[in-house]
Amino acid sequence: MVRDQREIPVRDRLLLAGVQLLEKAGGGDVSTRAVCDLAGVQAPTLYHHFGSKEGLLDAVVSHGFRQFLAARRDQASASADPIEEIRQGWDIHVEFGLQHPASYAHIYGRVERGKRCGVVAEVEAMLLQALAPAARQGRLAVTPADAAAEVLAASSGVILTLITQPEDAVDPGLSTRVRDAILDSITTGSTSPVSSGGEVTTASAAIALASTLEDAPTVLNDAETALLRDWLGRIASPASSGARI
Template identity: 40%
Template sequence: METGEVADRHRERIVNAATRLLAEDGPDAVSTRAVSAAAGVQPPTIYRLFGDKQGLLDAVAAHGFVRYLAGKSKRRSTGDPLMDLRAGWDEHVAMGLAEPALYTLMYSGFRPETETPVARAAFDILGKHIRAIAEAGRLRVPEERAAALVHAAGSGVTLTLIRTPADQRDPELSATAREAVIAAITTDAPAHAASATVAAAVTLRAALPELGQLSIAERTLLAEWLDRFTR
């Protein structure tokens, strides 16, 4: 019977081997036989640790998110939430183009029932960028909608570029989409009073967790009102 330490070593070797095969030859190369040979373990070990091939692929995707988060943690804020969002977008697209097979597995093969804490944490980083924009009074739509829009557009652009032959890619596609999304969710100076009021409501909604003067019940009620107003 394997000890926990031995099982962890086997798991790490297997995931690393599967990640290499995925990068070199695509998802079809990640067979139980090929991975067990590359990792130096017997095929039953893979079934015991991951259940089946899909379980192994889920583990590879989770490993990809761990690496993604490690890279994000090294980048410091510029002090400008919009510049931070732009940098995060560009970094996201660059990661996808550098490791297309892994990125496609992480984002195209997503299944809600297998969402891992690290995958959620990756999305939460985007949420923090959006929250910073809201706190600066620059967000014109609710935070949840803004985060969902940026996530959908960013991953969609990246997958589109991955599926397009390198010599046929539009070099301006990512930047154009990025700026269109930013224009849709942010504001410099609201054009009219209604826009200014909505922006103020979004900003107040972002600051609610810090309003210690209000009780939990009062903050909950105010959040409900602000959410209703901004929609």
């Protein structure tokens, strides 16, 4: 039985309206008035719950992306290899963009200099979390922050390129080629953790130690830890990446 709209919490009604209108718009504009009319509320109610229309649409896309990720991760094979986890994460991200082009158009279709969409920040946070094990194993050739930025920039570019290609000219291998090239550029190329005899550079070792400092207690005080982080950051810079230990 269909529930009376008045029985649905106001915030959920606004989210549902945002989903419907965003998909219907196909990447075009969605007006505040249309959202409020469909949800049966006044504009101040929308602002109360989400701050702005963009805040609502960000919440719509973010919620949809989280649901999509959860569903795909349940289906994906669990891997003890952190690099394989990044590879699977890339594929999931691309799949979301291709299956939900309207949502992706909302994320990247109206960019403004210096203003980041909340969803992008959330995806980058997920990437940083996924990259942490690889960093601790000494398998990153760049810092986790740089790796996350490169993966996000490249995967987003691939998605936008594939979305805009004519249906009869879509190159399904583009994502795989770019993904593997990016992974080659941000990793050490070792298939084994440092502790198992993998190839180690001073940069990857510094990145591993810096990542370990996030969780492991040390005998250093705050000032000493900050100084150590600064030194490790210098060692992990591209200029130092060719040295071996």
